[in-house]
Amino acid sequence: MSKNIKLIHPRNQITEIIDRIYKRGMTTTSGGNISIIDEQGDIWVTPSAIDKGSLRPSDIICVKKDGTIIGKHKPSSEFPFHKAIYEARPDIKSVIHAHPPALVSFSIVRQIPNTNIISQAKHICGPIGYAKYRLPGSEDLGEVIADEFNKGYKAVIMENHGVVLGGSNLTDAFERFEALEFCAKTILYGSQIGTPNYLTDEQIDEFEAQATGVLPEMESTSYPADEVEKRLEICKIVQRSCQQGLMISSYGTVSMRWKDNDFLITPTGVNRWDLEIDDIVQIKDGKREAGKKPSRASWIHQEIYNRNPNVNSIIMTQSPYLMAFGVTNSYLNVRTIPESWIFLQDINAVKYGNHFRKNCSSEIVDNCDTALIIENDSVIITGDKLLQTFDYLEVAEFSAKSIVLGNSLGELVPINDEQVEDLRKKFLS
Numbered sequence: 011m012s013k014n015i016k017l018i019h020p021r022n023q024i025t026e027i028i029d030r031i032y033k034r035g036m037t038t039t040s041g042g043n044i045s046i047i048d049e050q051g052d053i054w055v056t057p058s059a060i061d062k063g064s065l066r067p068s069d070i071i072c073v074k075k076d077g078t079i080i081g082k083h084k085p086s087s088e089f090p091f092h093k094a095i096y097e098a099r100p101d102i103k104s105v106i107h108a109h110p111p112a113l114v115s116f117s118i119v120r121q122i123p124n125t126n127i128i129s130q131a132k133h134i135c136g137p138i139g140y141a142k143y144r145l146p147g148s149e150d151l152g153e154v155i156a157d158e159f160n161k162g163y164k165a166v167i168m169e170n171h172g173v174v175l176g177g178s179n180l181t182d183a184f185e186r187f188e189a190l191e192f193c194a195k196t197i198l199y200g201s202q203i204g205t206p207n208y209l210t211d212e213q214i215d216e217f218e219a220q221a222t223g224v225l226p227e228m229e230s231t232s233y234p235a236d237e238v239e240k241r242l243e244i245c246k247i248v249q250r251s252c253q254q255g256l257m258i259s260s261y262g263t264v265s266m267r268w269k270d271n272d273f274l275i276t277p278t279g280v281n282r283w284d285l286e287i288d289d290i291v292q293i294k295d296g297k298r299e300a301g302k303k304p305s306r307a308s309w310i311h312q313e314i315y316n317r318n319p320n321v322n323s324i325i326m327t328q329s330p331y332l333m334a335f336g337v338t339n340s341y342l343n344v345r346t347i348p349e350s351w352i353f354l355q356d357i358n359a360v361k362y363g364n365h366f367r368k369n370c371s372s373e374i375v376d377n378c379d380t381a382l383i384i385e386n387d388s389v390i391i392t393g394d395k396l397l398q399t400f401d402y403l404e405v406a407e408f409s410a411k412s413i414v415l416g417n418s419l420g421e422l423v424p425i426n427d428e429q430v431e432d433l434r435k436k437f438l439s
Contacts, residue, residue: 139163204338
């Protein structure tokens with residue numbers, strides 16, 4: 011979606027986001043609805059009983075301020091609570107309701123996910139409300155949800171139903187939706203292998219306030235063909251990561267070494283789904299491309315490149331099964347299948363806080379492992395070519411998923427030392 015969403019018609023905004031939600035398996039063909047209220051007070055909303063997997067802009071309904079309905083379908087049956095939210099909260103301009111599996115799990119055990127599970131989620135999601143069960147599509151449901159939004163919440167768990175979120179625009183609402191479902195997944199998966207550990211508010215505030223060091227700006231920047239090529243490669247991998255659930259809108263950093271220890275890196279504060287080549291930030295001789303803010307993790311990437319000449323690309327992200335290990339202090343034994351061990355060998359973990367610039371942790375940047383988990387924060391994957399690094403990320407996440415799912419079947423039986431030695435001789439000698 012373009013950065014200036016004011017120039018994108020609400021119909022197109024809604025169809026793009028519902029397509030993302032459906033393809034990521036966060037709603038069903040018939041479930042979920044999205045709306046936007048425009049400057050005239052007209053509400054644009056998804057239709058009732060129309061396939062969410064193939065919605066077109068022409069399918070979106072407009073309910074005028076005076077109640078007139080324009081469109082070829084009926085508006086969503088849940089339109090009453092969308093309208094109630096807008097009436098209760100003039101600051102909210104878009105609403106997403108869906109039935110993502112992890113958040114539905116919380117709704118049916120009548121719990122609220124604790125967003126202190128990772129660093130960023132508390133600030134993205136805000137406090138979470140809880141709406142008691144009411145008949146779907148009823149005015150009563152609209153009232154209990156509006157009551158929660160009246161308390162200042164922008165995210166509300168709906169008892170035995172799903173979740174509803176609001177935002178200053180649709181991108182803002184989707185970021186909140188994605189981050190909350192990610193938290194729910196991480197807690198669920200972590201609970202299958204151990205006991206999730208949560209950050210204190212003080213730890214999160216320290217993360218947000220840490221001095222990241224603003225690099226000085228370059229006076230001028232050149233864009234030779236090989237540099238532009240790397241920008242495009244980064245954008246493609248970021249988009250692929252989002253599509254496959256290995257990255258979310260609000261978090262994920264990718265970089266590539268360019269020349270010597272100069273590199274290209276994703277920016278901070280830009281929605282990962284919408285990343286464009288002009289958003290990528292060039293870091294050269296310790297200076298940043300003018301007018302752009304590189305990732306707050308730039309110092310980690312710079313130090314890894316400085317100290318590890320064989321590393322030419324880095325992905326730093328949050329993927330739910332890897333983070334299940336990261337929030338439970340559980341050891342991720344990748345001696346599951348030959349490919350996992352060949353690519354990854356061992357995945358170590360470091361304590362939360364080691365990724366703060368002031369600590370400049372040698373555990374993270376010296377002799378950088380292929381994969382490293384930072385507790386309650388992220389996973390760092392390093393490699394040569396960026397596609398290879400992305401492959402390592404996929405293998406690591408698949409390995410973590412296999413262990414989490416297999417845990418219900420019995421105890422993990424890893425490849426033994428003799429088998430590992432055979433792999434070492436054949437593939438790593």
